[in-house]
Amino acid sequence: MRLLITGDLHLGRRSTRIPDRIPDASSAAVWARAVDVAIAHEVDAVLISGDLVDQDNRYFEALGPLELGLRRLRSAGIRALAVAGNHDHATLPALVATLPTDALTVLGAGGRWEQVTLTSRHDHSRLHVLGWSFPSRTVRESPLTSLPRIANDGVPTIGLLHGDLDVPTSVYAPLASSELARAPVCAWVLGHIHAGGLRAHAPPVLYPGSPQPLDPGEPGVHGVWLADVADTFHTRLVPLASVQYCTVTVDLAGCADLESARTRVVRALRDAVAREWREGLHHLAVRVHFTGRSALHGRLDALAQQLRDAPTLWLDDEPGEIVRAIVFDERTDSVQSVGVTHVHDATTPDHDLDALASGTDAIGVLAQLRRALQHGSLDALPPSLRDTLRRVPGEVAGARVFTGVADAALSEEALVEVARAQVDRLLDALLAQRDSIGRERTS
Numbered sequence: 001m002r003l004l005i006t007g008d009l010h011l012g013r014r015s016t017r018i019p020d021r022i023p024d025a026s027s028a029a030v031w032a033r034a035v036d037v038a039i040a041h042e043v044d045a046v047l048i049s050g051d052l053v054d055q056d057n058r059y060f061e062a063l064g065p066l067e068l069g070l071r072r073l074r075s076a077g078i079r080a081l082a083v084a085g086n087h088d089h090a091t092l093p094a095l096v097a098t099l100p101t102d103a104l105t106v107l108g109a110g111g112r113w114e115q116v117t118l119t120s121r122h123d124h125s126r127l128h129v130l131g132w133s134f135p136s137r138t139v140r141e142s143p144l145t146s147l148p149r150i151a152n153d154g155v156p157t158i159g160l161l162h163g164d165l166d167v168p169t170s171v172y173a174p175l176a177s178s179e180l181a182r183a184p185v186c187a188w189v190l191g192h193i194h195a196g197g198l199r200a201h202a203p204p205v206l207y208p209g210s211p212q213p214l215d216p217g218e219p220g221v222h223g224v225w226l227a228d229v230a231d232t233f234h235t236r237l238v239p240l241a242s243v244q245y246c247t248v249t250v251d252l253a254g255c256a257d258l259e260s261a262r263t264r265v266v267r268a269l270r271d272a273v274a275r276e277w278r279e280g281l282h283h284l285a286v287r288v289h290f291t292g293r294s295a296l297h298g299r300l301d302a303l304a305q306q307l308r309d310a311p312t313l314w315l316d317d318e319p320g321e322i323v324r325a326i327v328f329d330e331r332t333d334s335v336q337s338v339g340v341t342h343v344h345d346a347t348t349p350d351h352d353l354d355a356l357a358s359g360t361d362a363i364g365v366l367a368q369l370r371r372a373l374q375h376g377s378l379d380a381l382p383p384s385l386r387d388t389l390r391r392v393p394g395e396v397a398g399a400r401v402f403t404g405v406a407d408a409a410l411s412e413e414a415l416v417e418v419a420r421a422q423v424d425r426l427l428d429a430l431l432a433q434r435d436s437i438g439r440e441r442t443s
């Protein structure tokens with residue numbers, strides 16, 4: 001049994017914070033490419049894990065591309081099955097009612113689990129697909145509490161639904177890994193999270209993710225998944241997105257002037273292109289993140305503004321080379337480009353730690369702590385402080401008020417990173433205060 005798996009298309013939307021001229025950046029365009037892949041690979045069915053349609057106000061934008069794709073699938077003998085998510089709980093059933101019968105099967109309407117059985121045209125193997133749809137915009141209880149008994153008839157079952165994995169307080173159908181693991185299914189296919197990937201292996205829990213990323217919060221490679229289902233569930237990602245979001249860190253440590261900072265930015269962008277570029281990509285949208293202790297701290301606004309205002313950098317045919325920086329040149333048909341969506345200055349001032357550490361005031365003590373953390377270990381810290389730092393992550397993760405914190409076991413490296421950042425902030429704040437008081441006194 002061959003399947004194409006996707007979800008969270010949000011038909012009606014397109015990737016944001018990119019130039020208008022980037023082609024094929026809509027979810028409608030990626031849906032058409034997904035249909036191409038399904039037909040080329042002769043899949044038996046396409047499974048869609050919710051939020052196929054963005055919401056009601058996109059009804060008419062979604063209808064045309066959806067119907068066209070479904071018609072192409074049907075003429076190729078491919079079935080399409082979907083569940084509704086929080087965004088399309090009302091729109092999807094309404095849309096389907098206007099489509100030819102059997103163009104799209106919506107499973108589990110109204111939040112009642114429903115099963116269909118597919119038969120492969122390749123080897124006549126069978127597969128149950130057990131689906132559940134959002135009945136309303138929010139659902140606070142796990143849909144798995146009403147999961148029906150799964151038939152033990154030798155035919156594998158795939159569970160298809162939209163929901164939030166391991167976020168107990170979520171209002172979008174909270175699902176616990178432990179309850180998913182208990183169900184005798186061959187795999188779970190989930191929607192809601194736009195960054196795709198396998199979240200568990202026994203049984204596999206797959207979030208296909210959005211095939212086209214929609215905003216800078218959705219980095220990484222996006223596409224659809226091809227799955228082979230027999231006794232096992234084999235799946236692989238087929239990249240399809242025309243846009244990719246990424247973060248590029250530019251270390252400005254030791255950078256003395258803006259010119260050399262700019263050189264580092266260009267080099268970092270080139271490296272990012274070389275690393276991330278792949279066939280089918282039209283635009284790399286970059287969040288630039290300045291780091292490092294630098295004399296330029298506090299003086300990067302102009303460079304940041306230049307980058308945000310920069311014309312899109314268009315790439316020549318030569319992969320990985322930024323050749324020209326031109327704005328929407330009508331004469332070039334190049335559609336490979338890089339743009340900057342955000343610039344974040346996380347540099348810190350370049351203090352003389354040794355000089356500061358000789359003091360006995362708060363600044364002196366902090367400078368001593370900062371030096372003790374220099375080498376990536378907590379060992380040089382006073383024992384009481386060290387023990388506190390090692391204890392705190394567990395306490396935070398265990399406290400109900402911090403539901404977002406899952407990782408109780410921070411590595412020593414990560415702890416040092418946190419401690420360093422906090423010491424730096426305190427030190428920077430105290431020094432800034434001291435300097436401003438100093439200025440007041442002398443003025």
Ligand SMILES: [Mn+2]
Pocket residue numbers: 051085086087162191192193
């Ligand atoms: Mn959703």
